[in-house]
Amino acid sequence: MNKLRLIARLDVKNEHVIKGIHLEGLRKVGDPVELAKKYYEDGVDEIVFMDAVASLYGRNNLFDIISRACEKVFIPITIGGGIRDLNDIELALKSGADKVAINTAAIRNNNLIKEASRIWGSQCIVGSIEAKFKAKGKWEAFVDNGREETGLDAVDWASKLVDLGVGELMVTSIDMEGTKKGFDIELLHKINNSVDVPVIAAGGYGRVNHIIDLYETSKISGVALASILHYSIDTCASIKHELNINDINVRVL
Amino acid sequence: MKKVAVIDYGLGNITSIMNSLNYLQASSFLTKDYDEIMMADALILPGVGAFKVGMANLEKFGLVQVIKDFVQTGKPFLGICLGMQMLFDESYEFGVTKGLGLIQGQVKELPVNDNSKLPHISWNEISESDLCLWKNTILDTGYKKDVYFVHSFVGIPLNERAILATSRYGDTLFCAAVKFNNVYGTQFHPEKSGKYGLDILNRFINS
Numbered sequence: 001m002n003k004l005r006l007i008a009r010l011d012v013k014n015e016h017v018i019k020g021i022h023l024e025g026l027r028k029v030g031d032p033v034e035l036a037k038k039y040y041e042d043g044v045d046e047i048v049f050m051d052a053v054a055s056l057y058g059r060n061n062l063f064d065i066i067s068r069a070c071e072k073v074f075i076p077i078t079i080g081g082g083i084r085d086l087n088d089i090e091l092a093l094k095s096g097a098d099k100v101a102i103n104t105a106a107i108r109n110n111n112l113i114k115e116a117s118r119i120w121g122s123q124c125i126v127g128s129i130e131a132k133f134k135a136k137g138k139w140e141a142f143v144d145n146g147r148e149e150t151g152l153d154a155v156d157w158a159s160k161l162v163d164l165g166v167g168e169l170m171v172t173s174i175d176m177e178g179t180k181k182g183f184d185i186e187l188l189h190k191i192n193n194s195v196d197v198p199v200i201a202a203g204g205y206g207r208v209n210h211i212i213d214l215y216e217t218s219k220i221s222g223v224a225l226a227s228i229l230h231y232s233i234d235t236c237a238s239i240k241h242e243l244n245i246n247d248i249n250v251r252v253l
Numbered sequence: 254m255k256k257v258a259v260i261d262y263g264l265g266n267i268t269s270i271m272n273s274l275n276y277l278q279a280s281s282f283l284t285k286d287y288d289e290i291m292m293a294d295a296l297i298l299p300g301v302g303a304f305k306v307g308m309a310n311l312e313k314f315g316l317v318q319v320i321k322d323f324v325q326t327g328k329p330f331l332g333i334c335l336g337m338q339m340l341f342d343e344s345y346e347f348g349v350t351k352g353l354g355l356i357q358g359q360v361k362e363l364p365v366n367d368n369s370k371l372p373h374i375s376w377n378e379i380s381e382s383d384l385c386l387w388k389n390t391i392l393d394t395g396y397k398k399d400v401y402f403v404h405s406f407v408g409i410p411l412n413e414r415a416i417l418a419t420s421r422y423g424d425t426l427f428c429a430a431v432k433f434n435n436v437y438g439t440q441f442h443p444e445k446s447g448k449y450g451l452d453i454l455n456r457f458i459n460s
Binding site for chain 1: 266267268269272273275276301302303306368369370371372374375376377398399401403404405422423442444445446447448450451
């Protein structure tokens with residue numbers, strides 16, 4: 001059985017990791033470099049840094065943080081939030097990131113994904129989808145941290161992103177984000193079934209059972225964890241230990 | 254201190270490699286200069302991305318010959334991910350492209366016959382193959398942990414004795430590392446595989 005990846009998601013605003021609910025009401029929870037190092041040493045499989053404000057104010061100050069983190073953290077690192085063009089991607093990769101996650105810019109300019117995956121390979125480009133429940137079986141894709149609607153159906157948009165060349169999808173449920181009430185299983189199932197690239201589930205993790213429930217319907221490739229780690233409610237090592245007991249294969253240190 | 258040259262050909266996760274070498278306190282430098290490369294104690298060809306672009310860049314910067322000349326000296330050489338794939342004779346990624354021909358064989362898409370997705374992006378175990386033991390190689394770390402893979406294509410050595418390690422994705426067994434004399438290649442990323450990966454790199458630069 002393939003191994004499920006546990007991914008620590010660090011939303012960064014200025015110099016701090018922040019965390020909100022439904023991507024809003026943000027609170028400072030720590031230093032991004034220190035947290036990244038702590039999760040790395042605790043056995044997390046990947047780290048995703050998201051610039052929480054960049055796409056809204058057109059700022060991007062994450063590269064310096066990434067460079068510092070990459071000197072100490074030897075696992076895959078993704079950077080997202082505010083990636084607008086090929087130049088931003090190049091700077092992100094030069095700072096030490098292995099992949100970039102793109103949402104807003106992909107919607108505004110489909111060509112960006114196409115060009116970027118041709119230059120750096122599709123494994124380098126993660127399509128980031130923020131989805132909000134609309135009606136039974138329907139979700140809409142949002143941009144700017146769940147603030148702006150796009151009119152696009154999230155499941156259709158997922159397939160389109162794969163056609164354009166992303167090598168991976170990170171799907172965040174805005175409805176479940178920060179609630180610790182579990183993943184949007186139906187949304188993730190639908191997207192995971194409709195694409196042939198790995199899917200990362202984000203938004204809603206609260207306890208191990210949420211992963212077990214999700215995994216029963218969808219053999220997703222990874223899950224993103226935030227609140228639970230940032231507030232030290234649980235550790236990566238202990239979550240992995242429990243997953244192993246429940247026959248979900250994960251990497252252990 | 255060992256001097257480790259990393260080939261600069263405009264592709265790949267160069268920063269990750271340099272960070273890991275710095276962490277291991279190697280005297281490492283990024284270069285495309287013939288003399289600098291030949292003077293190094295060990296040479297690394299990193300790389301992520303497409304085979305065709307990788308080979309085109311090696312040719313554009315005149316790096317094919319220096320790689321072959323370096324390998325001739327018998328000093329340790331390591332290709333990582335795309336850098337490993339380019340060691341082979343040819344690749345079938347987006348049509349047929351000729352490789353460096355340092356390891357006999359071809360590069361083909363990873364066959365997946367269950368519900369596994371591509372690219373293969375995950376941590377995975379590696380296993381010793383019977384025909385090429387790990388003793389005194391870069392994988393002779395004394396312990397074994399998972400390593401990080403991100404790829405859709407795999408190298409298939411003609412000579413099974415060149416297969417240093419295998420791994421499994423879904424139902425598919427594939428070549429995870431190669432060794433031919435002083436030439437090593439890893440399909441996984443040792444620079445992204447935590448402490449275990451660093452130990453592998455450390456064995457390489459001190460081999």
